[in-house]
Amino acid sequence: MIIKVLEVAKLIKHIPVNNLQPLKADRRINSIDTLRGIALLGILLINIVGMALPDPAYFDPSLSGGHTGWNLRVFFLNSIFFEGTMRGIFSLLFGAGIVLFVNNKEEDGNRFELLEVWFRRLIWLIIIGMIHAYILLWPAEILFAYGMIGLFLFPFRRLNPGKLIGISILIVLIGFVLNFKDAKIAKREQIQYFEAVELINKEEKLPYETMMGYYSWIEKYATMKPTSEILESRIEKMQSGYRAAFNELKLSSRFYESDFHYRHNYIDILSMMLLGIALFKLRILHAEKSYQFYLFMILFGYGIGIPINYFETTTFINNNFALISYYDLLRTYDMGRIPTMMGHIGIIMIFCKSGIILFLKRSLAAVGRMALTNYIMHTIIATIIFVGFSQYGKWQRYELYYLVALIWIFQLIASPIWLKYFRFGPVEWLWRSLSYMKWQKFLKD
DSSP: OHHHHHHHHHHTTTSOOTTOOOOOGGGOOHHHHHHHHHHHHHHHHHHHHHHHSOGGGGTOTTTSSOOSHHHHHHHHHIIIIITTHHHHHHHHHHHHHHHHHHHHHHHTTOHHHHHHHHHHHHHHHHHHHHIIIIITTOTTOSHHHHHHHHTTTGGGTTSOHHHHHHHHHHHHHHHHHHHHHHHHHHHHHHHHHHHHHHHHHTTOOOOHHHHHHHHHHHHHHHHHSOOHHHHHHHHHHHTSOHHHHHHHHHHHHHHHTTHHIIIIIHHHHHHHHHHHHHHHHTTTTTTOSOHHHHHHHHHHHHHHHHHHHHHHHHHHHHTTTOHHHHHHHHTTHHHHHHHHHHHHHHHHHHHHHSOSSHHHHHHHHHHHHTHHHHHHHHHHHHHIIIIITOOTTTSOTTTHHHHHHHHHHHHHHHHHHHHHHBSSOHHHHHHHHHHHTSOOOOBOO
16 A cells, blocks of 8 residues: 555646645744644543553553552543543644635645645645554554545635534534444444354354344454453563564455554544534634633533543443453543533644743644644653563553653653754654655755
8 A cells, every 4th residue: 555655646746736835833833832742742641542552551451451449530531531532632623724724824825736735735645644653652543544535625624613513513423323333233242142152052043133232242252352461472472572563454454444444533532523523613723712612522521421431431441340240431531522522622722822831832842843742752751661672561550650741741842952953843844745746845944
């Protein structure tokens, strides 16, 4: 697939785009940079689990990393406040980014070259995402999905906010129906499994439908609840050097860029991108609305989202992380995470409007301006520690957040210092240079 994408990039490499330039610093919107910085740091709270522990531990703490004491507490807090919300904000801002990108280019009078640059940006983002997944060893990375879904985003840029919100809600409802269907199928297969076990114990013949449900449930359970032997084997391979880790994760990367991508990402990500375009057009993300407006966002969002997230999390824990409970609770997943996400945005916009903690605001905005570099840096640091130094599977869940805190501190300090001397983060500079097909100015005057 990498070869095919590279061939596409070669086909468009001779299109002239010399008149177009990246977004100038004086046109940046500080509140959006700050929101992006917070989302980028927040994503690490969730991603670090998948980077350091076997995959099912991401949603099921009973499998690896510990599920009692502080391990359970951090799982509980993440599930209520951060699971899906930081990713949602990140996706929302990608959607807002297309409006910012298009508006500035059209103001510069470069309409004829605009489409080519947009699609070239996305092609290179897909390639960067594949490198991120396969070479840097983070299968669950998001850049590939953003590039693929962004290819469909351009025609939506001129729709009014009402239509965009309506389409976003429709996509979320489709996801709700699919999750409801998955839960119903899982429940039926679980029942058929127990029926089959009973018939097997009686040495009676299995009906075909019961037999198929029996094997389907076994397959689901083996995937989502692997045995300790399988988990130990994965941990051993991940601790055995880069080549062994690459071979262990390559199938996961392929899964995330194929089956998972088409089943989940177009619903999860596209709906948030369209919502992001709408919120940008409504100037909600500019921190220009009243304090009362953002306070309403907080109260309404948290008032709906947090109780739903609390119910889901406590139910899952009280059911001892049962697989069928996981499927049941997926039905209300978006009903909890999207309102909670809106509550987060309300708080962050009030923070942006206020004059408090200006140094932190500047640092967060710098992290947001270097989001692509900082996002990939998360993976590089995790790969060095957990693969290079064979720490994969050795840390307790709560211990991972000491590393998260150190990465946060480093990026909050390093990002504004870097931007004093350079116009972009290094990965942003490379991405822009490839997109505009000429080396961009890197150093500041």
